[in-house]
Amino acid sequence: xxxxxxxxxxxxxxxxxxxxxxxxxxxxxxxxxxxxxxxxxxxxxxxxxxxxxxxxxxxxxxxxxxxxxxxxxxxxxxxxxxxxxxxxxxxxxxxxxxxxxxxxxxxxxxxxxxxxxxxxxxxxxxxxxxxxxxxxxxxxxxxxxxxxxxxxxxxxxxxxxxxxxxxxxxxxxxxxxxxxxx
Amino acid sequence: xxxxxxxxxxxxxxxxxxxxxxxxxxxxxxxxxxxxxxxxxxxxxxxxxxxxxxxxxxxxxxxxxxxxxxxxxxxxxxxxxxxxxxxxxxxxxxxxxxxxxxxxxxxxxxxxxxxxxxxxxxxxxxxxxxxxxxxxxxxxxxxxxxxxxxxxxxxxxxxxxxxxxxxxxxxxxxxxxxxxxxxxxxxxxxxxxxxxxxxxxxxxxxxxxxxxxxxxxxxxxxxxxxxxxxxxxxxxxxxxxxxxxxxxxxxxxxxxxxxxxxxxxxxxxxxxxxxxxxxxxxxxxxxxxxxxxxxxxxxxxx
Numbered sequence: 001x002x003x004x005x006x007x008x009x010x011x012x013x014x015x016x017x018x019x020x021x022x023x024x025x026x027x028x029x030x031x032x033x034x035x036x037x038x039x040x041x042x043x044x045x046x047x048x049x050x051x052x053x054x055x056x057x058x059x060x061x062x063x064x065x066x067x068x069x070x071x072x073x074x075x076x077x078x079x080x081x082x083x084x085x086x087x088x089x090x091x092x093x094x095x096x097x098x099x100x101x102x103x104x105x106x107x108x109x110x111x112x113x114x115x116x117x118x119x120x121x122x123x124x125x126x127x128x129x130x131x132x133x134x135x136x137x138x139x140x141x142x143x144x145x146x147x148x149x150x151x152x153x154x155x156x157x158x159x160x161x162x163x164x165x166x167x168x169x170x171x172x173x174x175x176x177x178x179x180x181x182x
Numbered sequence: 183x184x185x186x187x188x189x190x191x192x193x194x195x196x197x198x199x200x201x202x203x204x205x206x207x208x209x210x211x212x213x214x215x216x217x218x219x220x221x222x223x224x225x226x227x228x229x230x231x232x233x234x235x236x237x238x239x240x241x242x243x244x245x246x247x248x249x250x251x252x253x254x255x256x257x258x259x260x261x262x263x264x265x266x267x268x269x270x271x272x273x274x275x276x277x278x279x280x281x282x283x284x285x286x287x288x289x290x291x292x293x294x295x296x297x298x299x300x301x302x303x304x305x306x307x308x309x310x311x312x313x314x315x316x317x318x319x320x321x322x323x324x325x326x327x328x329x330x331x332x333x334x335x336x337x338x339x340x341x342x343x344x345x346x347x348x349x350x351x352x353x354x355x356x357x358x359x360x361x362x363x364x365x366x367x368x369x370x371x372x373x374x375x376x377x378x379x380x381x382x383x384x385x386x387x388x389x390x391x392x393x394x395x396x397x398x399x400x401x402x403x404x405x406x407x408x409x410x411x412x413x414x415x416x417x418x419x420x421x422x423x424x425x426x427x428x429x430x431x432x433x434x435x436x437x438x439x440x441x442x443x444x445x446x447x448x449x450x451x452x453x454x455x456x457x458x459x460x461x462x463x464x465x466x467x468x469x470x471x472x473x474x475x476x477x478x479x480x481x482x483x484x
Contacts, residue, residue, distance in 0.1 A: 031251070053344045063341060098344040107401070112446035114402045119329045119342040123402040123446045132447035135220075135404040136327065138306030138342075140278050141250025143221030144191035146404050165250030166280070167343040 025070035026097070027080075027087040028058055032170055035064040036161040038085050045079060047072065051170075053098030058091065063167050067097060101171070104178045113182060117175035120168055122149075124179060129154045139166035154180060183240045184415055185269060185300065186229060187262065187308070188222025188277035189254055195247030197257050202243040204230040207451070211243050220405030222277045224450050225305075228412030229275075231457040232434075239419050242271070252280035255307075259285035266292040274300040275415045276308035277408070281341065286311035290320055301418050304370065305411045313368050314340055321370035322424065325411045328356060328377040334369055335362035356381055357388055372424055374414060376407050380432040382425060389425050392432040397439040405450030410435040413457070433464035 029035050035051060042049045050067045058065070068076055073090055080086060101118040112132060114123040120142070123133040130153050134146040141164050149157045160173040186202070200212040209216045209223050209230070218227045226243055233239045244262065248254030258279065266289070274293065286308060293302065303323040304312045312318055313334055326334055329350075333342040335358075336349045349359070356375060363369040364386035375381040379393030400406050413434050417427035437460035438453040 053340070063343075098338075098340070100343055101345055101347070101350060103347065103350060109399060109402065109446045112402065114446065116329075118345070119327070119333075121402065125447065133402045133404050133449075135402060135406070136329065138278065138281070138308075138310055138330070139250055140189040140191070140221075140248035140252075140255060140280055140307060143189075143219060143223075143278060144249040146220055147191050147217075150404075163249075165252075167341045169250055171343050 023070050024067055024093040025073060026052070026054065026058075026065040026067050026091050026093055027076070028054065028065050028089045028091060029062060029085075029087050032062045032064050032165050032167065033161065034085055035062065035066060036164075036170060036173065037083075038066055038080055038087075040161075041079065041083055041085070042066065042068070042076060047076060051100060053100065055093075055095050055097060062165075064100075064170060065097070067093060104175070106178075106182070113179070115175045115179045115182070117178060118167075118171035120171040120175050122172060122175045122179055124154060131157055134172065137168035137171070139168035141165050141169045142172070145169060145172055183242055183271055184229065184233070184419060185242050185244065185271040185274040186222070186226055186277065186415065187244045187258065187275065187279070188225065189248040189258070189279055190216055190223060190245050191219070191221060191249055192247045193249050193254075195245070195254075197244075197246040197254070197261055199244040199261075200242065202226050202230060202241045204234070207455070211245060216245075218451050218454065220408060220450050222408070224405040224408040224454065225275070225277055225412040225415075227451070227454050228409035228457060229416050231454055232413050232416040232461060235458045235461050236416060236420060239272075239416065242269070248278075248280060250280070252282070255280035255282065256285060259289055263288040263292045267295045267297075269296065270298060271296075271300040273303065273415050273418045275303040275305070275411065276312075277411065278306045279308045279311075281307045281310035281314065283311055283315045287315045287317065290315070290317055301424070302370075303411065303415055303418070305407070310341055312370075316367070318368050318370055323372045323374060323414065323418075323428070324370040325374045325376065325407065325414065327407055328359075328375060331356065331359045331363065331373070331375050335359040335366075337366040337368060360388060361386060372428060374410065374428045374432060376410055376432075382428045382432065384425055390429045392429060392436065395436050395440045397436070397444055399444045399446045399448065400436075400439050402446040403444060403448050403450055403453070406435065406453065409438065409450060409453060409457075413461075430461075430464050433467055434460045437461075437463045
């Protein structure tokens with residue numbers, strides 16, 4: 001029993017250390033679109049990064065940050081500078097970060113397929129993969145994204161990450177990716 | 183008079199305010215022609231259609247272009263914070279704006295300085311900011327969908343995107359989410375939770391549910407939540423109890439689906455056109471004789 005409790009405590013401590021570890025830092029950007037671009041570039045280059053929510057003490061930037069290994073700060077900054085993306089600031093992680101919603105829900109309407117990620121939904125016609133509707137969300141880029149994407153096929157429509165600027169836009173990008181995987 | 187505050191998905195669209203008009207299916211404000219897609223133009227169009235049917239309450243819109251960068255929204259917030267006290271509205275509805283805690287507080291202070299406090303409705307991005315500001319109980323209505331209700335129920339989430347999994351998993355337990363949202367004072371005096379069924383609350387009590395007619399495809403159609411908020415806005419001026427207004431709005435929104443026979447590719451404008459018939463049906467339903475079939479097809483749907 002004591003052994004079980006000790007193991008449980010060690011696991012808890014490890015998890016706590018992981019969440020608050022000072023060997024991780026966050027890159028703070030002005031716009032969500034910068035976060036999305038930076039995430040793509042860093043992931044393609046093999047860096048261990050995650051998109052997360054900013055801690056409450058961060059008062060600048062958008063509502064997403066990139067968590068990265070702090071020791072690699074210089075290399076990561078250099079890589080981003082090479083593609084003209086510069087973070088507003090780099091801050092060590094000292095408290096747990098909010099994790100984005102990672103649940104997807106798919107609804108099959110027969111001739112149409114709808115995917116929901118967080119509060120955003122995208123629906124396509126199965127026969128030609130035309131985007132027929134975008135629903136959900138509350139940030140002002142949602143009507144803009146709907147205007148630019150609806151009526152186009154998944155292949156010809158711009159990616160939500162290219163036009164979106166908010167968390168709703170980022171959620172739509174996740175739903176779009178999930179739909180492309182179907 | 184009704185006030186409606188929101189954004190248009192066009193970066194070049196300046197801050198404009200004035201009476202809104204719906205002419206031959208097109209939305210006009212201060213000589214500008216705005217496409218009715220989803221978002222605030224859909225809410226406005228639905229409200230104008232409903233107002234026309236009810237007898238023509240004036241609708242005054244405050245609009246600005248914003249595509250998610252937030253600059254337009256901040257310009258609009260600043261205008262409202264300095265000028266709102268000069269207006270008189272029965273109902274004031276806030277819609278698609280960039281969520282911003284500080285600005286939503288300043289706008290609320292401006293509302294509190296108005297001679298007569300209007301009925302306050304918050305939806306979409308403004309509702310997110312209103313919840314995070316800690317002043318949710320100052321509003322008369324929030325109109326979340328079930329996902330947004332989970333966000334209201336999560337006292338730590340700053341946006342629906344960060345709703346914690348254990349709360350999000352309670353999707354089928356809407357009453358529990360409602361209780362939790364009220365427990366942490368993150369709900370308005372009334373909620374209209376858009377789902378299947380729609381839940382209407384007063385205080386922390388569910389006082390009504392609306393589940394018919396039901397069309398699966400309406401979940402996919404962008405703007406059906408906007409039309410419900412537009413209908414609610416207008417019905418709040420009808421002189422009835424606020425709960426009754428919410429029930430009629432939820433019913434009428436569903437009846438638009440019944441008249442439009444929607445599929446997942448239906449566009450919200452097709453539903454907005456059906457609002458007069460839908461309102462007639464919803465109001466008729468309130469006075470239905472027991473035993474009659476409330477879903478019977480009318481002779482003249484429009």
